[in-house]
Amino acid sequence: METGTADMRRLYELLWVTPSGPRRGPRPTLTLAAIARAGIAIADADGLDGLTMQRVAESLDVTKMALYRYVPGKAELVALMLEAAMGEPPPPRAGVDWRGQLDDWTRQMFDRFRHHPWANAATIGPRLPGPNELAWLERVVAALTGTGLTGGEQLDVAVLLIGHARNLAQHSAASTAETPGRAWEAGFATLLQGRAERFPALDVALRSAAAEAAGDQALDFGLARILDGIQALITTRTAGARAPEGTRQGE
Amino acid sequence: METGTADMRRLYELLWVTPSGPRRGPRPTLTLAAIARAGIAIADADGLDGLTMQRVAESLDVTKMALYRYVPGKAELVALMLEAAMGEPPPPRAGVDWRGQLDDWTRQMFDRFRHHPWANAATIGPRLPGPNELAWLERVVAALTGTGLTGGEQLDVAVLLIGHARNLAQHSAASTAETPGRAWEAGFATLLQGRAERFPALDVALRSAAAEAAGDQALDFGLARILDGIQALITTRTAGARAPEGTRQGE
DNA sequence: ATACTCTGTATCCGACGGACACAGTTTTGA
DNA sequence: TCAAAACTGTGTCCGTCGGATACAGAGTAT
Numbered sequence: 001m002e003t004g005t006a007d008m009r010r011l012y013e014l015l016w017v018t019p020s021g022p023r024r025g026p027r028p029t030l031t032l033a034a035i036a037r038a039g040i041a042i043a044d045a046d047g048l049d050g051l052t053m054q055r056v057a058e059s060l061d062v063t064k065m066a067l068y069r070y071v072p073g074k075a076e077l078v079a080l081m082l083e084a085a086m087g088e089p090p091p092p093r094a095g096v097d098w099r100g101q102l103d104d105w106t107r108q109m110f111d112r113f114r115h116h117p118w119a120n121a122a123t124i125g126p127r128l129p130g131p132n133e134l135a136w137l138e139r140v141v142a143a144l145t146g147t148g149l150t151g152g153e154q155l156d157v158a159v160l161l162i163g164h165a166r167n168l169a170q171h172s173a174a175s176t177a178e179t180p181g182r183a184w185e186a187g188f189a190t191l192l193q194g195r196a197e198r199f200p201a202l203d204v205a206l207r208s209a210a211a212e213a214a215g216d217q218a219l220d221f222g223l224a225r226i227l228d229g230i231q232a233l234i235t236t237r238t239a240g241a242r243a244p245e246g247t248r249q250g251e
Numbered sequence: 252m253e254t255g256t257a258d259m260r261r262l263y264e265l266l267w268v269t270p271s272g273p274r275r276g277p278r279p280t281l282t283l284a285a286i287a288r289a290g291i292a293i294a295d296a297d298g299l300d301g302l303t304m305q306r307v308a309e310s311l312d313v314t315k316m317a318l319y320r321y322v323p324g325k326a327e328l329v330a331l332m333l334e335a336a337m338g339e340p341p342p343p344r345a346g347v348d349w350r351g352q353l354d355d356w357t358r359q360m361f362d363r364f365r366h367h368p369w370a371n372a373a374t375i376g377p378r379l380p381g382p383n384e385l386a387w388l389e390r391v392v393a394a395l396t397g398t399g400l401t402g403g404e405q406l407d408v409a410v411l412l413i414g415h416a417r418n419l420a421q422h423s424a425a426s427t428a429e430t431p432g433r434a435w436e437a438g439f440a441t442l443l444q445g446r447a448e449r450f451p452a453l454d455v456a457l458r459s460a461a462a463e464a465a466g467d468q469a470l471d472f473g474l475a476r477i478l479d480g481i482q483a484l485i486t487t488r489t490a491g492a493r494a495p496e497g498t499r500q501g502e
Numbered sequence: 503a504t505a506c507t508c509t510g511t512a513t514c515c516g517a518c519g520g521a522c523a524c525a526g527t528t529t530t531g532a
Numbered sequence: 533t534c535a536a537a538a539c540t541g542t543g544t545c546c547g548t549c550g551g552a553t554a555c556a557g558a559g560t561a562t
Contacts, residue, residue, distance in 0.1 A: 016442075025508025026558040053550070065551085066510050074550070121375050124421060126435075134442065134450055142452035151459025153472060155436065159422060160415070160473040167414030170375060184377075185406065191267075191385065199385055201393035208402025221404060222411040228483045229476030276539020277527040303518065316520085317541050325519070 008128065010072050011079060015130040028070070030060060035070055036084040039077055043118040048078065051118070078122050083130035085116045089139045098234075099227055101143035106161045106223055109136065113169030120170050148237030160226060168219040185209050259379065261323050262330060266381040279321070281311060286321055287335040290328055294369040299329070302369070329373050334381035336367045340390045349485075350478055352394035357412045357474055360387065364420030371421050399488030408481060415477060419470040436460050 014032070038059045043051045053074060057064040071077045090108055092101050113119050129137075140158040141151075149157070171184060189206050196203040265283070289310045294302045304325060308315040322328045341359055343352050364370050380388075391409040392402075400408070422435060440457050447454040 023508075024506075024560055026510085026560090028509070052548085054548090063511055064549095065512080068551075069509060121372065124372050124375070125424075129439070129442065134439070134453065138450040138453045141456045145452050145455070150463060151456035152436075152463040152468065154456045155460055156469045156472040157476075159418070159469055160476065163414055163418030163473075164411070167410070167418065171410060173376075185403075188380070188385070191380065198382075199389040201396050202385065202389045204396070205392045205402035205405045209406055212401060212403040217403065218407045218410055221407040222414075222477075225408075225411065225480030225484065226473075226476055228480035229478070232479045232483065233476065274539075275529050275537075277529095277541085279540070304520085305518075314542055315518095316522095316543080319520075320540060 007072055007076065011076050011128050014071070014076060014080060015083060015128060030062065030066070030070060032070055032080060033084065034060065035067065035077065036080045039081045040085050040116065043078075043081065044116055048118045048121050051078070053077075079127065079130070082119055082122045083132050085119055086112055086130075086132045086136065088132055089136040092139060092143065098143045098147055099231060102140065102157070102161060102227060102230075103223065105136075105139055105143070106165050107219075109162065109165035110169050110219060113166055114172060117169075117173045120166055120173075123166065147234045149234065153233075157230060164219075164222050164226060168216075168222065171218060172216060258323055258327065262327050262379050265322070265327060265331060266334060266379060281313065281317070281321060283321055283331060284335065285311065286318065286328065287331045290332045291336050291367065294332065295367055299369045299372050302329075304328075330378065330381070333370055333373045334383050336370055337363055337381075337383045337387065339383055340387040343390060343394065349394045349398055350482060353391065353408070353412060353478060353481075354474065356387075356390055356394070357416050358470070360413065360416035361420050361470060364417055365423060368420075368424045371417055371424075374417065398485045400485065404484075411477060412474075415470075415473050419467075419473065422469060423467060 035056065039051060039056050042055050042059065051074075053064045053067055056077070057067055060067075067077070071080065089105070093104060096104070137155075137158055140161065141154045144154045144157060185206055188202075189210065192199060192203050192206060286307065290302060290307050293306050293310065302325075304315045304318055307328070308318055311318075318328070322331065340356070344355060347355070388406075388409055391412065392405045395405045395408060436457055439453075440461065443450060443454050443457060
């Protein structure tokens with residue numbers, strides 16, 4: 001792996017530069033988009049471990065090495081897949097305040113990650129963002145423009161929301177295959193059998209949680225808390241000092 | 252990979268069952284703890300990709316196959332490493348309210364993940380938690396006992412905070428090797444060169460952010476927002492069935 | 503038509519995770 | 533006291549995967 005700075009340039013061209021000019025040799029039988037699509041289908045089914053250059057090639061009726069004419073390596077293929085799987089962000093609903101926009105945005109992001117569980121593993125470590133990824137980011141910042149938050153804070157909000165969407169998608173991916181609701185807590189409860197005195201508070205919480213509702217409540221809960229916190233900050237900003245909106249960094 | 256249910260039992264014994272009784276054959280030259288320590292050292296240096304059974308064995312002066320007498324496979328080794336790298340949670344500071352406890356807790360968790368960047372990749376997907384992991388969870392729930400939050404909500408808070416710590420540790424790991432501060436945003440700014448009309452809000456935010464302070468502000472920002480949101484919820488709960496503040500969100 | 507360039511292919515290699523059989527060592531039971 | 537049993541570490545082997553390289557055919561430009 002270890003995407004060095006040398007491959008970085010190649011990856012940049014793959015993600016950002018559109019194919020150009022008249023070609024010379026025989027026409028390519030494949031497309032970057034088709035390759036990414038094939039990879040996504042495989043990874044959706046069997047995860048990133050099941051994603052093999054061999055399997056991708058077979059599903060496209062080509063040899064494994066043919067793929068390397070399009071993609072420098074597996075890491076770059078995954079980057080392309082990620083960009084394609086995210087897709088363009090949905091257009092913002094009109095007439096919705098920042099809170100509604102961020103709420104929508106986070107749930108959309110959650111859905112994308114949920115439909116492509118491998119995306120979680122693919123987004124660890126530093127990476128070069130693609131056009132779609134930046135477009136998603138743009139939506140958050142645009143929604144927060146005019147709220148009094150500084151540019152850095154707007155980016156911090158984006159980081160926070162992306163993290164929550166990813167985190168919860170991962171948690172819910174675990175419970176999908178098994179029991180629908182609180183499968184996660186169910187496993188913990190089993191572990192706590194006969195160990196209640198070692199984790200007393202956890203034991204009480206799990207027993208209490210078992211009687212509550214199931215579903216995606218963890219996503220809703222965290223999102224509501226985060227948005228409440230942001231709202232509190234915005235309130236103090238807009239109600240506070242009428243200082244000019246410039247980049248005030250002091251405090 | 253694909254840790255099936257068969258290996259699950261073996262992993263459970265590795266994580267939860269203490270070695271017992273009189274052994275029969277020759278004395279083992281290694282220890283699970285020593286193996287985990289060696290693996291952690293390697294993964295800290297070169298990541299999970301650099302972690303090889305071969306390298307772990309070499310650093311312990313044994314053959315690769317000798318490790319398989321202690322650990323069923325690499326996945327289980329990583330699980331042991333994770334459990335050891337997390338360690339026991341630090342004891343809660345006395346005389347601190349729930350907010351201070353959760354603040355401390357999240358920063359401690361952040362530090363662990365920051366010191367072991369591979370832990371981020373090791374915690375994707377469903378897994379069997381070890382004693383230490385459950386002990387960390389216990390701390391959060393214990394801190395929230397008596398705040399009026401239900402058991403499920405307490406667990407949701409834990410999920411939220413863990414996610415934030417992990418997420419920010421990952422982001423800060425990227426900027427460690429390069430420029431200390433906002434290296435992340437710097438790369439984005441380069442990408443936006445000549446593309447400002449495509450991502451207008453993002454462009455403005457990045458220019459504004461460049462003038463602000465750097466450092467771990469993203470961790471502080473998100474943590475403050477999250478804790479603010481939790482505090483708002485707790486306030487409505489402890490205030491009883493009285494009319495809560497305007498944080499009520501439609502369904 | 504010819505030279506050039508690009509595509510897909512076949513072959514090969516090193517690294518890695520892991521299976522398996524074997525030899526040596528220590529404890530247990532007679 | 534002594535052999536059987538059980539466990540440890542080792543050497544060897546295999547399948548798979550990512551990737552390098554050289555080559556033959558296809559299509560384009562001059």
